Amino acid sequence: MLKFVDLFCGGGFGARGAVKAGATPILAVDAWQLAASTYKSNFPSAEVICSPIEDLDPIELAKKYKPDVLLTSPECTSHSIARGAKPGCELSKETAIGIIPWIETMKPRWLIVENVNRMKKWGRHQELVSAIESYGYTVNDLFLNSADFGVPQARKRMFLVCDLQGSVITQEDLFALRPKSVNSARSIIDWSGIYKSRPLYREKRAQATIDRAERAIEALGRGKDFIIVYYGSDYAGGWQSLDAPLRTVTTIDRFGLVTWENDTPYLRMLQPPELLQAMGAGSKHLLSHGSRRDKVKLCGNGVCSPVMETIFKKITSIETKRIKLAS
Known part of the structure; x- marks a missing residue:
């Protein structure tokens, strides 16, 4: 069973998909207390820390936590087209660079970076990719639309799926594992x-x-x-x-x-329960903390669960094949 550390974990929508694929969250970090509380309600066995990642010491945490997968969703506000014409905040964008010390100290077999696709227009995007590659990872740069994975929402996101052992993963590989159903907005309405x-x-x-x-x-x-x-x-x-x-x-x-x-x-x-369905998180996911506005924000910040589920299924299949070959 794969174990993962979840940085910028939000309310745990991506983690819900990973868990559905058989993985286990062992540590989650988010700077927003309400997100951390929501994550803890959904995954009580995980340690959840409310803090910016730059205020934590990954060297100390790496002594306790040895993940197979480091799952990260750096802040995307300043990359997103939804922010309109407001100038981008470079400090917000640089949260992506902040994952490098965690990669260096935890040395996970797998690394996943999720963000809006416009992140590729950021001047330091290639610096991030090159830094990941410098630690020996093969970086699979994927552009995925959640609607292609049976989610009743058209949500296009960049996923860097990175492997220390050189696996090449394509969009077609993931499509072969995705649900075949196509869901419409009508399906989320109460x-x-x-x-x-x-x-x-x-x-x-x-x-x-x-x-x-x-x-x-x-x-x-x-x-x-x-x-x-x-x-x-x-x-x-x-x-x-x-x-x-x-x-x-x-x-x-x-x-x-x-x-x-x-x-x-x-x-x-x-309403939030309808948006929850649009995130593909299903009825098992709890939105038990915060106001209505907070719950909308949690959904908007999330990763569609079925997309992450499919990525983790692919990783699990590669891991299973490796173990069989070694035995």
């Missing part, structure tokens, strides 16, 4: 009526919201449910069909669901 909607046309409703809804109604016809996309790239007119995967979940409220009562459209925001 249709029970527990979440109350308000009429779309109401006092103080922003005109931009109404305009987006009316573009959807014009395209779909009246009486058809759909999702409004409040911000981000507006290439589809600020709305999307329920029959497509949800667009990327971010750290603030982004999606509103428009439904109909007779001929009247109603609107409500998607």
